[in-house]
Amino acid sequence: MAGMELLSDQGYRLDGRKATELRKVQARMGVFAQADGSAYLEQGNTKALAVVYGPHEMRGSRSRTLHDQAVINCQYSMATFSTAERKRRPHGDRKSTEMSLHLKQTFEAAVMTQLYPRSQIDIYVKILQSDGGNYSVCVNAATLAVIDAGIPMRDYVCACTVGFVDETPLADLCYAEEGGGVSSLALALLPRGGQIALLQMDARLHQDHLERLIEAAMTACKGVGKVLDEVVRQHLQEVSVLTSD
Amino acid sequence: MMEVCGSGIVNLREFGCEQSLLSRPDGSASFIQGDTSVLAGVYGPAEVKVSKEIYDRATLEVLIQPKVGLPGVKERSQEQSVRETCEASLLLSLHPRSSLTLVLQVLHDDGSLLSCCLNAACMALMDAGLPMSCLFCGVTCAIDTAGQIITDPTATQEKESRALMTFAIDSTEHRVMMSSTKGSFSVHELQQCIAVSQKASEKIFQFYRDSVRRRYSKTL
Amino acid sequence: MKDTPLSNCERDFLLKAIEEKKRLDGRQTYDYRKLKITFGTDYGCCFVDLGKTRVMAQVSCELVAPKENRPNEGIMFFNIELSPMASPAFEQSRQSELSVKLNRQLERCLRNSKCIDTESLCVASGEKVWQIRTDVHVLNHDGNLMDAASIAAITALRHFRRPDVSIQGDEVTVYSPEERDPIPLSIYHMPITVSFSFFQQGTYLLVDPSEQEERVMDGLLIIAMNKHREICSIQSSGGIMLLKEQVMRCSKIASVKVSEITDLIEKALENDKTARKAGGRCGYAESITQERITALKMDETPVEVTDVKETASDIIQKAEPSPHKVPSLVVPVPGVGQVGQGLKNTWGLEEEDDDDEEEEEEEDTNDNGSAEQEEDLTVMEEEPHKTGESREANVVELSDSEEEEVIILHPETPDRTPKNTGSTSHQKGAAKSKKRQKK
Numbered sequence: 001m002a003g004m005e006l007l008s009d010q011g012y013r014l015d016g017r018k019a020t021e022l023r024k025v026q027a028r029m030g031v032f033a034q035a036d037g038s039a040y041l042e043q044g045n046t047k048a049l050a051v052v053y054g055p056h057e058m059r060g061s062r063s064r065t066l067h068d069q070a071v072i073n074c075q076y077s078m079a080t081f082s083t084a085e086r087k088r089r090p091h092g093d094r095k096s097t098e099m100s101l102h103l104k105q106t107f108e109a110a111v112m113t114q115l116y117p118r119s120q121i122d123i124y125v126k127i128l129q130s131d132g133g134n135y136s137v138c139v140n141a142a143t144l145a146v147i148d149a150g151i152p153m154r155d156y157v158c159a160c161t162v163g164f165v166d167e168t169p170l171a172d173l174c175y176a177e178e179g180g181g182v183s184s185l186a187l188a189l190l191p192r193g194g195q196i197a198l199l200q201m202d203a204r205l206h207q208d209h210l211e212r213l214i215e216a217a218m219t220a221c222k223g224v225g226k227v228l229d230e231v232v233r234q235h236l237q238e239v240s241v242l243t244s245d
Numbered sequence: 246m247m248e249v250c251g252s253g254i255v256n257l258r259e260f261g262c263e264q265s266l267l268s269r270p271d272g273s274a275s276f277i278q279g280d281t282s283v284l285a286g287v288y289g290p291a292e293v294k295v296s297k298e299i300y301d302r303a304t305l306e307v308l309i310q311p312k313v314g315l316p317g318v319k320e321r322s323q324e325q326s327v328r329e330t331c332e333a334s335l336l337l338s339l340h341p342r343s344s345l346t347l348v349l350q351v352l353h354d355d356g357s358l359l360s361c362c363l364n365a366a367c368m369a370l371m372d373a374g375l376p377m378s379c380l381f382c383g384v385t386c387a388i389d390t391a392g393q394i395i396t397d398p399t400a401t402q403e404k405e406s407r408a409l410m411t412f413a414i415d416s417t418e419h420r421v422m423m424s425s426t427k428g429s430f431s432v433h434e435l436q437q438c439i440a441v442s443q444k445a446s447e448k449i450f451q452f453y454r455d456s457v458r459r460r461y462s463k464t465l
Numbered sequence: 466m467k468d469t470p471l472s473n474c475e476r477d478f479l480l481k482a483i484e485e486k487k488r489l490d491g492r493q494t495y496d497y498r499k500l501k502i503t504f505g506t507d508y509g510c511c512f513v514d515l516g517k518t519r520v521m522a523q524v525s526c527e528l529v530a531p532k533e534n535r536p537n538e539g540i541m542f543f544n545i546e547l548s549p550m551a552s553p554a555f556e557q558s559r560q561s562e563l564s565v566k567l568n569r570q571l572e573r574c575l576r577n578s579k580c581i582d583t584e585s586l587c588v589a590s591g592e593k594v595w596q597i598r599t600d601v602h603v604l605n606h607d608g609n610l611m612d613a614a615s616i617a618a619i620t621a622l623r624h625f626r627r628p629d630v631s632i633q634g635d636e637v638t639v640y641s642p643e644e645r646d647p648i649p650l651s652i653y654h655m656p657i658t659v660s661f662s663f664f665q666q667g668t669y670l671l672v673d674p675s676e677q678e679e680r681v682m683d684g685l686l687i688i689a690m691n692k693h694r695e696i697c698s699i700q701s702s703g704g705i706m707l708l709k710e711q712v713m714r715c716s717k718i719a720s721v722k723v724s725e726i727t728d729l730i731e732k733a734l735e736n737d738k739t740a741r742k743a744g745g746r747c748g749y750a751e752s753i754t755q756e757r758i759t760a761l762k763m764d765e766t767p768v769e770v771t772d773v774k775e776t777a778s779d780i781i782q783k784a785e786p787s788p789h790k791v792p793s794l795v796v797p798v799p800g801v802g803q804v805g806q807g808l809k810n811t812w813g814l815e816e817e818d819d820d821d822e823e824e825e826e827e828e829d830t831n832d833n834g835s836a837e838q839e840e841d842l843t844v845m846e847e848e849p850h851k852t853g854e855s856r857e858a859n860v861v862e863l864s865d866s867e868e869e870e871v872i873i874l875h876p877e878t879p880d881r882t883p884k885n886t887g888s889t890s891h892q893k894g895a896a897k898s899k900k901r902q903k904k
Contacts, residue, residue, distance in 0.1 A: 098569040101562060101702075108704040181579075185699070195706035199686075201699040202577040207716055210696060214709050254767045263760035267605040268517040269552050280506050284604065286550035292467055308557060310548055312510075313525045313600055348550035350602060352521065353506050396768065436777035445768045456761040 006165045006177055014176055015044075022160070022172045022220060025227045027141075029148040029235045037149025041141035044174060045131035050141035052149040054121035069113035071120045074103040076138060078127040099135060102198055106139055106188045109197040110157045111146065121151060132175035133161040135186050135200070140224060147232055155190040156228050157197060160220040162187070162213060164205055169216035171223075185213050189221035255396045257445055262364075262456050264372040270348075272373020276365035278397060280355035283362050285369035289345030297344065302337040309349045309362065323359055327366055330383075330413040330423045334367075336376040345375065356399040357385035359411045359425060364449065371457065380416035382449040384442040385409065388430055394438055396445050410438050414446035416453075468554035471680045479681045483669050490516075490675065495718055497673045500726065502620055502733040508647065509625030513617040516675065517607035522617035523600050524625040528639070531587070531594040539586020540596040543571050545603065545614055552606040567611060570700055571601070574615055574656050574689040578697035581622065582651040588630050588637055595627060597650065608675035611687055615658040620730050623652055624737070656697035657726050658689040659719040663705050670711070672718065686712070688719040692727040 011018055023044030032038040037052035058065045065071065076099040077091035107123060123145065125138040139159035146153060163170045163182040170177065178184055183205040188198040205213065258279030267273040270286035290303055297304050307328040309320045331347065347369065349362050363383030370377060387398040387406035395402055403409055408428030415422050421439060430438075479489070486494060498516030505512065509524035531538065545567045547555040555561075575581075586595040599621060601614045626647035629640045662674040662682040674682060684703025690696050696716060701707060792805045 094565055094569055094572075097560070097565045101566065105702060105704055109706055190706070193706075195708065196701070196712070197704075197706060199699055199701040199707065199712065201696065202573050204578055204691075204695045204697055207690070207694045207696055207720055210716055211709075211713055214712065218709070255770055257766045257768060259762065259764050260766075261760070261762040263757065265759050267519060267550070268607055269605050270550055273550075284550070286604075288549075288553050291553065308549055310546065310550075310602065312523050312602075313598065346549060346553075348548060350521070350548060350550060350604060353510070355506075394770075432781060433777060436780050437773050440773040440776045440780075441768070441770050444770055444773070448766050448768055452761070452763050455763075459761055460759055462758070 006180055006182065007168060007170065013170060015174060017172075019168050020171050020216065020220070022223055022227075023174070025140075025224065025231075027144055027228070027231045029144050029231065030239070035149075037145045037147070037151070039141050039144035039148055041137060041144060043133060043137045043140065043172070045129060046127070046133055046137045046174075047129040048125060048127050048134075048137045048141040050123065050125045050138070050145035052121065052123050052142070052145040052151070054149070055116040055119040055151065058118065058120045065118050068117050070111075070116035070118075072104050072107050072111060072113065072123065073120055074100045074107065074123045074125070074142075076100045076103055076125050076127075078130060078134070082127050082130040099138070102135065102200070103138060103142065106157060106159075106197045107142065107146070109195075110143075110153050110155065110190060112152045112154060115152060130175065132173050132178045133186075135159065136161045136172075136188075136224075139188050139198075140228060143228060144231065148235075155192050156225050157188055158191055158221040158225040158228060159186065159188040159198075160217055160224055161185065162217045162220060164209055164213055167209075169213050171216060171220035183213075185217055187214070187217040187221060189218055189225075191222045191225040194218065255394065255441060255445070257397045257448060258399075260449070260452050262368055262452070264368060264456070264460065270369075270373075272369045272371070272375070274365055274368035274372050275352070276361055276368055278357055278361045278364070279399060280353055281357055281361045282352040283358070283365040284350045284352055285362075285365035286348045286350075287345065287369045287373040287375070288348075289373065289375065290340040290343035291346070293342060293344035298342045301341050303335075303340040303343045303345050305332055305335065305337065305345045305347065307331065307347045307349070307366075310351065312351045312354070323362065326359060326411075326413075326423050326425050327362055330363060330381055331366060331370065333422050334377050334379050334381050334415065335370065336378055339376055354400065356401075356403045357383075357397050357411075359383060360385040360397070360413075363411075363413050368453070368456070371453075378417075380450065380453060381413050381422055382416070382446050382453070383411060383413050384445045384449070385411045386438040386441055388428070388434055388438070392434075394434075394441055396441060408434070410435070410442075412439060412442040414443055416446075416450050419443045419446060468552060471677065475677070476681050479677060480664060483664050483671065483678075488671065488675075489677065492673075494670065495672045495722075497722060497726075498675075500616070500729055502616070502730060504624060504733075504737045509621050511617050511621040511624055513613050513620070515609060515613040515616070515673070517605060518609060518613045519603075519605040520610070520613040520617045521602045521604055522614075522621035523602075524621045525598050525600075526625075526627045527596045527598065528588065528593050529596045530592065531590075536591040537587050537594075538583040539594040541576055541581060541583065542596060542598045543568065543575060543601070543618065544599070545571055545601045545610075547603050547606075547610075550605070551603040555603075555606070563610075566702065567614060570611055570658070570687060570698070571614055571618060573698045573700070574658055575599075575618060575622075578654075578656050578689070578691075580619070580652055580654050580656055580691075580697075582653065585651045588632070593637065597622075597625075597627075606676060608677075608679050609660050609673050611658050612660050612673065615656070615689065616726065616730065619652075619655045619657065620733070622650060623655070623730070623734055625650060654691040654693060654695070655727055655730065656689045656691045657723050658687050658698075659715075659722050661686045661688070661715050661718075663703075663707075667705055667707060667711065670715070672722065686715055688716055690716075690719050690723045692724045694720050 007013055007019065025043050027039060027041040029039045031040045032051060035051045035053060039050050041048050055070050058071065076096055078087055080087045103123065103125065111121065123142050125142055127134055136159035139157055143157045160171060161173045161184055163173045163177055163184045165182055173184055181203065183201065183203040185201040187196060189196055261277035262274060264274045266275055267286055270288055272287040273285065275282060275284045293304050305328055307324045309324050310316060311320055347366055349365060351358065360383030363381060367381050385397060387395045387402055388408040389395060389406050398406060408426065408430040410424065410426040412421050413423040482489065501514040503512045504510060511522045513520045529540065532540065545564065547564050549555050549557055586597065588594060599618050601618055603610055626649050628642065628647050629645040631638050660673065662671050662678060663684050663686065664682055666683060671678060684701065684705030686707065687700045688696060689698040795803045797803055
């Protein structure tokens with residue numbers, strides 16, 4: 001979008017946020033009854049739905065069974081109505097396959113797969129409305145779904161996309177900011193240990209700014225982590241209130 | 246009246262060959278004719294998929310990869326020609342229930358591509374040490390508009406020719422193992438081209454012998 | 466074909482050696498293998514040897530219509546082919562995980578970083594733009610395909626020359642290389658990837674892993690940079706957990722390596738330019754070194770063919786005509802050619818049986834299959850009309866047949882009978898029934 005300032009002089013972005021402000025996060029866990037775990041997460045205008053099945057017996061190719069840990073099978077897809085123009089091919093193209101691989105890699109690092117040898121955990125994520133930060137929202141939604149399924153994890157996996165404009169890191173990019181040729185960095189973090197599960201960056205960024213950008217991303221992720229923690233605790237309270245009656 | 250060539254001499258372009266240039270395949274060779282160059286890699290005998298196994302012979306699979314784009318129907322027909330030639334010369338019954346994979350990569354195409362593929366394939370099979378009953382070589386002849394026979398044509402010569410023929414000749418009895426032709430020509434011209442190819446194949450076989458001799462020699 | 470798995474003792478040996486800061490080929494932790502760049506005969510063809518890993522890149526261009534949302538920009542298309550030659554584990558079918566990863570990484574490294582000026586590729590806005598297609602073929606896999614592929618791709622793009630185009634009003638003329646010299650692409654910067662492999666949960670780090678090191682590694686971090694110290698892309702893969710300090714350290718190492726590699730590329734391009742200017746033949750053929758024992762070159766050889774004509778005439782005279790009699794062609798009706806009569810059917814049905822069933826069959830047993838195919842070929846163009854004999858065919862229609870609609874053929878009348886999808890086999894069935902009547 002030429003001509004639109006991504007960061008005004010007073011420090012306000014296109015949607016009125018400050019540079020380090022995250023979008024509003026709303027989440028619900030336990031959305032589907034038949035799935036083992038499910039979650040719905042909205043981060044600003046990006047909406048994602050995550051569903052977890054497992055751990056269960058290996059389905060599909062038995063040859064891929066691992067004798068000492070569980071296999072995590074992820075599928076990422078976007079709804080055809082999620083973008084401004086109708087998406088012709090929601091899954092199977094290279095971008096979706098790459099995203100699925102990244103999700104798989106992220107969760108393999110976080111989920112304690114040694115507890116479930118010879119089994120399979122399926123994570124399906126669907127983007128219902130895409131407004132930037134697709135990967136991060138998917139990871140956050142999938143974290144909640146995995147927690148809802150009761151699968152033990154080492155820590156929350158929080159993800160956030162940050163960009164770099166005018167020497168300032170912007171946290172949690174929206175679609176307009178992503179498309180403007182801004183260098184964007186997607187980071188998936190386990191907040192307690194500060195360990196990075198996935199780091200992905202596109203577009204040019206000078207090496208000297210890298211450290212600041214990663215710092216900003218980690219801070220933003222920790223912020224997201226706090227919100228997710230809140231959501232989980234609240235959900236637990238609701239559920240325990242319901243069941244105690 | 247068909248003339249072979251007024252002076253009774255046809256020319257083959259420069260040859261070059263290098264063997265064992267790739268570390269992963271069991272045998273590899275690159276063959277260069279003028280500007281046309283083809284790289285061949287052979288894997289085998291190796292494990293074969295149950296669906297493709299043959300109980301008394303090895304299964305030979307040939308793949309030709311073009312330089313630009315994906316393999317299409319043209320590559321499939323060339324693969325067929327190369328595979329038939331190789332199956333005729335390899336002793337496949339020595340390795341039942343195994344697979345031999347021959348992969349050819351076109352590095353540059355400046356005419357006579359199929360014969361360059363055949364030559365590269367033969368050298369790669371030799372390099373892999375697969376048992377063969379005879380060696381084979383490929384020769385391409387083109388008949389230009391004046392009726393002259395040109396061997397080993399370049400791409401421009403191929404485009405201007407009236408007919409284009411590729412023959413695979415074996416080394417023991419200099420017979421034709423495979424032929425692939427394009428264009429119109431008479432029976433006389435065909436026989437002349439076959440005779441020319443047989444003469445030309447002698448030079449190529451001499452080149453094979455020299456390469457292998459050089460390779461196993463103690464002094465350069 | 467399956468790849469040979471790595472044995473446990475090999476794996477343990479590699480890991481132990483890495484712990485002691487030793488590598489199998491004697492390199493240091495941050496050393497690259499020997500990098501060799503050569504060019505092919507035509508512009509845009511480049512071979513890269515990184516140790517034993519061998520990769521070839523070819524750039525080609527074509528005029529196409531631009532994308533709708535970007536009418537002023539040219540199109541860049543990248544494709545990495547994992548040739549089955551490179552490793553026994555690579556199959557011809559493309560969509561393996563590694564293939565997707567490499568392709569996406571190359572696209573992100575080269576396309577998203579905007580290293581090429583796509584607006585200069587526009588010829589007629591909204592109608593014709595150049596599509597630059599880069600094909601990278603992996604010829605030998607000995608580790609670190611990503612780096613080799615990125616070096617090959619960017620070098621090939623630098624080497625490539627596209628045809629010159631001139632626009633006069635509405636007319637666009639594309640000049641061939643003979644008419645006007647082709648012009649190079651406008652490339653802003655050269656992004657090159659550097660791969661770091663991590664072992665033992667991120668404790669040990671190696672640059673430019675070889676194939677065996679790749680098999681035992683935990684994960685890979687790929688950083689694409691250019692020599693101006695701008696990071697074009699970072700990607701961590703594999704289930705490793707990184708710390709921020711590790712990423713910073715890797716980026717510093719990467720900047721050093723990238724500047725070294727960029728210098729090498731520039732030197733190679735310079736050498737090639739001088740060689741071409743000097744008019745010498747350049748290309749793959751010239752790069753074969755004569756000192757190697759496995760290589761041999763032979764110059765143009767003349768072949769004596771003086772007695773060819775006599776040999777050829779001899780052969781033709783001695784050749785006897787083929788004993789196999791080919792039946793001659795019969796044209797029963799204009800537009801239909803028939804060769805051969807086919808065989809009598811051997812079903813053993815009664816002659817006078819009027820309840821002939823007309824069904825679709827596959828006629829493999831029929832020896833004159835080729836003849837029938839000829840009939841089919843000619844028939845496909847025309848309406849179905851098979852006349853072998855001038856005789857009526859009594860054909861009975863079965864109303865409750867499970868197959869498709871049955872056609873009634875009247876050989877005498879040149880009426881057009883309706884054709885449906887199963888008609889070819891119907892013809893065979895019809896012809897057979899007619900032949901049955903012949904008895």
